[in-house]
Amino acid sequence: MKIYVVGIGPGGLAFMTPQAKAAIESSQVVVGYTVYVDLVKELTLGKEVLSTPMKKEVDRCRLALESALDNKTVAFVCSGDAGVYGMAGIMLQVAENHPEVEIEIVPGITAACSGAALLGAPLIHDFAVISLSDLLTTWELIEKRLRLSAEADMSVVLYNPKSKKRCDYIDRAVKIMSEFKSMDTPAGYVKNIGRDGQKVVICTMKDLINNDDIDMFTTAFVGNSTTEIINGKMVTPRGYKNV
């Protein structure tokens, strides 16, 4: 009667903690979106594997819950961290009327951290993490968060910068942030982190506009007013002087 909600990190097993690996290994059932289950395939051999298509998050949680109520130990795998736009919240919501089911959240490396590492050090100081997906949030609230984060001079990480239906959202986001951030602010983006086709680009904020390279598998980063490019890396100082 236990569900582990497991963040597997950005890609293959090299980015997954031993805690996450042990959680999957100790489970009889593995639940997840097909692509993520495939990333941990070698850990799922001999286990019952239940997956549902994209966007069927609630169904996936119900599958996990039913297996747990059937006295099985379940590993519910998510890409990145289970707690950052991940399945931890919805799983706790779906299981609300079953407090007898133990739910343990196992953290993983989220794209803010794995992407930042590839770009250099853009998040060394205060930052905001904002998703541009308006499937479950109003665009007005997203705009407000972008504007206030830019006014606060925080570095900003943009999850879900684009999709087929939302191809100009990152353009709109950059224009809003430009009320408070210079268009020449160092920026960057990372595609397919830790997977085939990984691509790392360092640029300025204005280069994020009309950029066909950015897609739904991209995470974008915008620095603060002190961010600089050092030897091709994006660096936000914490404030150390006299280096």
Next chain:
Amino acid sequence: MKIYVVGIGPGGLAFMTPQAKAAIESSQVVVGYTVYVDLVKELTLGKEVLSTPMKKEVDRCRLALESALDNKTVAFVCSGDAGVYGMAGIMLQVAENHPEVEIEIVPGITAACSGAALLGAPLIHDFAVISLSDLLTTWELIEKRLRLSAEADMSVVLYNPKSKKRCDYIDRAVKIMSEFKSMDTPAGYVKNIGRDGQKVVICTMKDLINNDDIDMFTTAFVGNSTTEIINGKMVTPRGYKNV
């Protein structure tokens, strides 16, 4: 001539990725603050270990750089993630005039993610990460970021909520955020994540004030206006309806 800046995660080896472990194993020299080097002691056997006291960050980077220039491979270890208030930025700054030294940042699980997992799912939607340390930042800027993040109705993670000299900073932070967040907003804090003495507390924002339990080894979390407590866990919904 290579320096890995390695995020070792919150505590012991269970929270460190294979990528981080491999980076340390492939290095001849391990540099870091004594406490963090001790957390990975079993990986440092037979290696040259260089450590400096707390607050000597620039000195530590110079030690790492000197070893790299001496043609050694160096693992510079940090607690949590190397890129979130970590050493990645200062290392890139210190090595600015030595582009021949390759610097690879290896991400780890930061306290925002490891702490969130212990509390439930407070960071499922947009959030801000803010440090209350004013050693390297003005308090005015910290206040501004707190106020605007609260106005944006983001969940907020507070790093360095207190120190011996800054024992009322979290009280001041909560009061500022209360301009836009209800004092009854679900909140929580986690001490000594992944280490001896780990403690997890779920409460409301007002309970963070005058709280002697919160110290410099604590990370504090405040939800947004939709955050709720479900079966003793802090949950910020992403917006899924009809669960």
